[in-house]
Amino acid sequence: MDTSTPSSLFQDTANLKSVKPDLKIFISVGGWSFSDNGTVTQPLYSEIAADAGKRQTFANNVVHFMRQYGFDGLDIDWEYPGASDRGGSKADTANFVTLLQNLRQTFDASGNHFGLTFTAPSSYWYLRWFDLPNLIKYADWINLMTYDLHGVWDATNPIGSIVQGHTNLTEIKLAAELFWRVNIPPSKLVMGFGFYGRSFTLADPSCNTPGCPFSGASNPGPCTGTGGILSYYEIMDVLHGGSLTKRDTSIKPTHDTTDAVNYFTFNNNQWVSYDDAVTFKQKTDWADSVGLGGALIWASDLDDDKYTAHSGLLGRTVLSTSSLQTVDKALSSPQSVIQDLAGSNGQNCFAYQGKCVNLNDNNAMQAACRSGFTVVGWDDAGCGKKKCVRLDGHCGKPICCPTNEAPKNCIWRGDNNGQGTASDCSAQCLPGETNIKGIGSSWGGGFLNDGNTNKCGRGFKERAKESTYIAVLPNGFELVIVAAIYPAIGRLYEVPNAGQVLRRLFRLIQGWCIGPAVNVATVAPGSNPPGLGGMQTEHPVDRQIAARFIEAASSGLLRNRYPTHLPGIGSNFFQNYWDHPLHGLANAPAVGGLNGAKPLTPNDRMMEAFGSDDYPYPLLPTDQQINGPKGNLMNLNAPADLGGIGRLARTAVQQDTPQAADTLLSEVRVIFAIFEYMNTNDFATRFNAVRDQVRTQLGHIEQASGVQNLQSWWDVFTNDYFLQIEDWAQSWADQAITAAAAPYLSARNSGRNPRTYAQVINTMQQWHQLLATILRFPPYTGSMPLPYYGD
Secondary structure: OOOOOOOHHHHHHHHHHHOOOOOOOEEEEEOOHHHOOOOOOOOHHHHHHHOHHHHHHHHHHHHHHHHHHOOOEEEEEOOOOOOHHHOOOOOHHHHHHHHHHHHHHHHHHOOOOOEEEEEEOOOHHHHOOOOHHHHOOOOOEEEEOOOOOOOHHHHHOOOOOEOOOOOOHHHHHHHHHHHHOOOOOHHHEEEEEEOEEEEEEEOOOOOOOOOOEEEEEOOOOOOOOOOOEEEHHHHHHHHHOOOOOOOOOOOOOEEEOOOOEEEEEEOOOEEEEEOOHHHHHHHHHHHHHHOOOEEEEEOHHHOOOOOHHHHHHHOOOOOOHHHOOOHHHHHHOHHHHHHHOHHHHOOOOEEOOOOOEEOOOHHHHHHHHOOOEEEEEEEOOOOOHHHHHHHOOOEEEEEEEEHHHOOOOOEEEOOHHHOOOOEEOOOOOOOOEEEEEEEEEOOOOOOOOHHHOOOEEEOOEEEEEEOOOEEEOOOOOEEEOOOOOOOOHHHHHHOOOHHHHHHHHHHHHOOOOOOOOOOOOOOOOOOOOOOOOOEEEEOOOOOOHHHHHHHHHHHOEOHHHOEOOOOOOOHHHHHHOOOOOOHHHHHOOOOOOOOOOOOOOHHHHHHHHOOOOOOOOOOEEEEHHHHHHHHHHHOOOOOOOHHHHHHHHHHHHHHOOHHHHHHHHHHHHHHHHHHHHHOOHHHHHHHHHHHHHHHHHHHHHHHHHOOOOHHHHHHHHHHHHHHHHHHHHHHHHHHHHHHHHHHHHHHHHOOOOOOOHHHHHHHHHHHHHHOOOOOOOOOOOOOOOOOOOOO
């Protein structure tokens, strides 16, 4: 927060949400230099924490800051409370807890779901002043600084002037024990990883292993310019050569397998320790084994331009600027960036539409793809045994991609592991994969799982490839995105109009690599897939629910007219103010992020929160066959006519053909397709996002209008209403099953034995068994209370 940091940096950082809307951005306040002796900032945390008025002012200011710039949380980096050598006092320990309590209460009362964390040291010397059991009551997690364990400062400590790794697993485990002793859950700890190394000048160049003496800090790095530290890009430059130095082939890094750290000597007497992919994995494997909650990086902009450290820590390739294009190219021609990435998402691939090709004939396969294209797999659809007799029994239709852009490791997803000849398929790529240009099939085939591929009983498969850097766009599609248009994203504010360029590029690439996860799967075996009616965009939470919310909040009554102890708001507000502009809403943040709309009426604010062109994140692509019935269901109307199901059932018994039976089953199948759709992870995420966003907007409406309890009513109403929908859906499905089965059971009782009896009755029995568990609205992951219906 010094004068060299422009306020525009905060805005530009938050603008990254226009590329990745589910990104959460926290502001961290404090740091080591913030608490240095002799600085005007050192006493601030002690003063704020000790005074009730200052605590509240600070909390209010933080809320204002986060709303102004679009931040999602606060990290308190107080280094360190209570420590006499850092300006601390004994009272800091208790006051720090009170400060976090005050922040949490203010955040929760703001109507926003702001996060709160604090940074903790890994040494007992400083950690002893932290009241961890009480601090964690108010914090979402603890950022544990498991780096800088050693440095030139050891010269003035009992450790002495000896070189040691600044991060090592042995000492990290010992540090974690300090938290286990006071019962801090491992899931509340986030482990720190340093994208830099601590460096020394050896006292004796011939003694260069941990424990050897140092004479002082290393020479300053050419870019960091500070003795005792080298950034990751400077370390890689020393090891491999680059723009800063020539490669020194005599350097032989040592991997300490016990402490999970690397070190090497260079320029005769310079010594540095650091992590790489191997030591990162050793540390993350341990973190996984004990259940730590996550990882933090200090700091991303210290990595090299190939993102070597990021890739090493994540265990996968991160697309880098150097593999794409220069900054000028990205700024001057966003479309060229899209073209460069076409190979990453299969944009220019196509499925061959001609006659079946002998898969053992490479020349024929290549000819089908034509010159300049490479075979990345094939599709067995339409190439049955009869057509393959003259082609040695193994044929298909190639999937072709440009040779210079051909993706690797392609695989068909959605065949339920090939179990059964009529398995249900849902065309969904796994996390870390993207669909190749929407290529789908009911069969699939080649290369990786061709021998384990069967025809879908219902639904479709989709061709997936391993991706590099995945982001989920607001329209629900996964695609590769430009993660590094600028060489140092941390200095984005230095690029003129950077935010506008990102947003323009974002709009251009929204249509890439569309691979919607259309899930029309059901549990009915042995029937043909329903015809897809095309894609539609839908709201996970239907907007019509708003009318029912207003009815409940104004009357003070929930379903079945249950009273609550929450007073009703009354009809006056909704009749006189709901559709009229409120002056205070002009200052409220945009809906859904910085680029969203800023409606002035309460009604428009709430409607916008359900999803729109300006805020498309909640919207989901679905098959239109389930979109309408799902809307009926959410409004407590029948997804399909029970009388119509009865008529189809009587016709099926009369005609007694598989086709007539399947027509009957398809009518009931729609409701189960809706159930499956509502149980996907993508639906759950966006469903909860809508609930959160509506709640946030109601908080702004409360502030602008002075009306209280809008958020509280949304909390109790949604929990109550969605339970009502679950009960209604299960009741309707039970009636639909009964209506479909009744003519078959009647025919059987009268002595007739329809040939399709087993097909229909067995399916109905399976559906009936699933009714108890198949529809559950996603569990809410925010902070809404459980419903309360009074006494």
